[in-house]
Amino acid sequence: MLVTAGLLAAFVLVMRLGRDLGRDGVSGGGGGPAARGGQIVASIRGEPRTFNRYVAQDQTSEALSLLLQARLVRINRATFELEPWLAEKWESSPDGRTHTIHLRPGLTWSDGTPLTSADVLFSLRAIYDPKVESVLADSLTAGGQPLRAAAPDAQTVVVTFAAPSGRGVRLLDGLPILPKHKLEAALTAGTFASAYNTTTPPADVVGAGPFVLREYQPGQRVVLDRNPRYWRKAPDGSPLPYLDRIVLQIVPEQNAELLRIQSGETDLTSTELRPEDYVPIRRAEEEGRLRLIELGVGPDADALWFCLKPEVKGKDPRFAFVQRPEFRRAISYAVDREAFAETVFLSAAVPVWGPITPGNPNWFWPDIPRYPHDDDRARMLLREIGLEDRNGNGVVEDAAGTEARFTVITQRGIGWYERGTAVVRDELAGIGIALEIAPLELGALIQRLQACDYDAMYYRPVFNDLDPAANLDFWLSSGSSHFWNMSQKTPATDWERRIDTLMLEQAAELNPDRRIMQFRLVQQIMAENLPVLHFAAPRMYYAHSARLQGVVPSVLRPPVLWNADGLSVSQ
């Protein structure tokens, strides 16, 4: 008993000491003026697989790339405006094919080596090298062709597009510039894809971003220190970034991430809050420990779609009616989107009728054809294609007796997916369409998706860029993200052929107003044929510690770290 009592006493003593250490280690004061120096702790959900953004496209890699590397130009994630970055200015030819880019004078890499046009040329060479198999290569094309570049002098780069591109210089936001002097040997040797990996000594991971790598401990953290040679200055002329250090703590589980920020262990989370997290965070805000920000409506919405690949589903008797737009329109009429937003997102969502949400203001079309909740209209559409409840069992069937009964797969463990599929199932039961829900692990879900081995799927596809021309993989029938019928050799339907034509024209169009009009036509065709059904786009909320200053939140991920050089902590 004495041993047990002693153990408990020691435990309490250590806890008290520990509480003090924890405070010294992370937490700062409350509010107050911004200051230079200090560190923040942000959580990230996944391990970095590499520090080479050219070969990885997960969220952690993108966040690290924004912190460690720099681009020629930057799309401001809050305003969506194009900003000069490593490039001080540029001129574009009237045909939109040639862009002369002038680098800022005096740019250096984090190791002190000058950053010149040779590094830009090297970066483009690396991206298009077939041995690298860069994940960025496809997004850095114009008319399906790689960009060509020349360097008349050390400060100038001339980038030539094979075809006009509506995105113009914005396209270069997707090109992190990497140092030729550190990586050229790897590119020549064919080992570039494994360069800047997680075992590379941190000092060798040279970049031009606001921070440099200090250490990576697998399963625990990534530590980044201020880059003393960073080129950007604050409005008062003082050097950026303000912070001395960012610690990215690896917390794979979202509940644990929430607890960390609530307890003051971390200052930032990696993603927006879930609807169910809003109340506890609001309480912490009222206590003055956290700040809660509404980012606005998110740019992505949950989606329901059926596999429409004739090669796979052609022999399924249900395909005869699933492929009819009337069937999908009936589903759209049957779902009460207001109630959906209320139930699935606990009212923190807005109804949507297409893949482009109000969170993408430049491309959102408020007048897109809508399907107001109307069960009678839905039943009428089903009758038009021969689907009626002939045997009185509550499920409609065609003349041959094939019932409209489907299994919808979704990702297991995601609250809003499970709520969303349940609401859709209940709504569709009202018009005689039976859905069974099968939540799956992500790996199994993806395997089914790629093989088109499913009836219907509920998921939230995320666009990498807000400009539709950057997401041709989704819009074009040949695209690998055209998920209802991926990688078609020739368009399976007339309406997909029309979308292909319009999207290719839109991507090459230089006039912004014409691009918008062309894209509205695309949205109209999508809304009429509904290969994918969208019901609501969530409002996004984000929380950070009250001591953090200079936060410019974005609906895109990472919501705050994209602008890390402007962050500071109050004294």
Next chain:
Amino acid sequence: MARFLARRLLFALVLVLVVSSASLVLARLAPGDVSAQLGPFASPTEIASTRARFGLDRSPAAQWTLWAGRALRFEFGESFLYNRPVRGLIGRAAANTAALAVVALAAATLLGIPLGMFTGSRRGAGAALVRGASLVFLSVPPLLTSLILVFIAATTRLFPPGGMTTAGALEVGWSAWLLDVAIHIPLPALALALPIAATFERLQSQSMTEALHQPFALAALARGVAPRDVIVRHAWRVSLRPICAVYGLAIGALLSGSFIVEFVTAWPGLGRLMYEALRARDIYLVAGCAAMGGLFLAFGSLIGDLLLAAADPRVRERQAA
């Protein structure tokens, strides 16, 4: 004794081989593979290249043969999730899990055995309270215990809600680092230790009651030996046998319990590593973690046998034979 140790070593090798091979093959046969980590809309080229890199374009048998050949040279392949050799990852994680297991086992022993001696030799409200608490901790799974402890930690801010060290505390000396680990370890250690402590308490309690009714204990009491001395000097040693017998199993339970506890409390150990590896279908990492887990189990079993031999001369004689 040498023969006994040799038998144990052979058992450990077979266990490691079987467990890791089964994990590799099962993880390989489960739906989905590591290419899922590229996201739902990765291009076919990316998927094919990733599958080829990890040998998923071969048959499961061919892949196992290749892996087993390398494993004999202590090369367990490369982790997709961490993009580095599995060997280094499991070494570090196993050290963290071992530290957690040692603390949890010590806590379970120091809590469970004295409380079992108390409840086995006394009656009254105090003993009933301890017995009730033990039944509660025996019924509650480590997942729930760890969630409750994390919730208490986050709301009271008495101790950190997870991790092994304070995220922002860098560049600290060894003593400060050890103190930092000591602050973080109680939460996962308690989550693991409480059900085991409850098991020890129940076993020790029953065994103590039985020992106190044995003739030697009754005779000692009749001779006027103080009850405390009868319990501590005579009955306790005799009553230890069931505890020693389950010690090896307890080490195995610590490892299986650590899967979810390490995940919930963000302890960077073997359990969390394997959980993440399984989720990502990182099959070489799964196999590596399973091999290390098998080694832990074999080691735990050996410790249990040695403790049993120390407590019971009859077992010692059988082992020597």
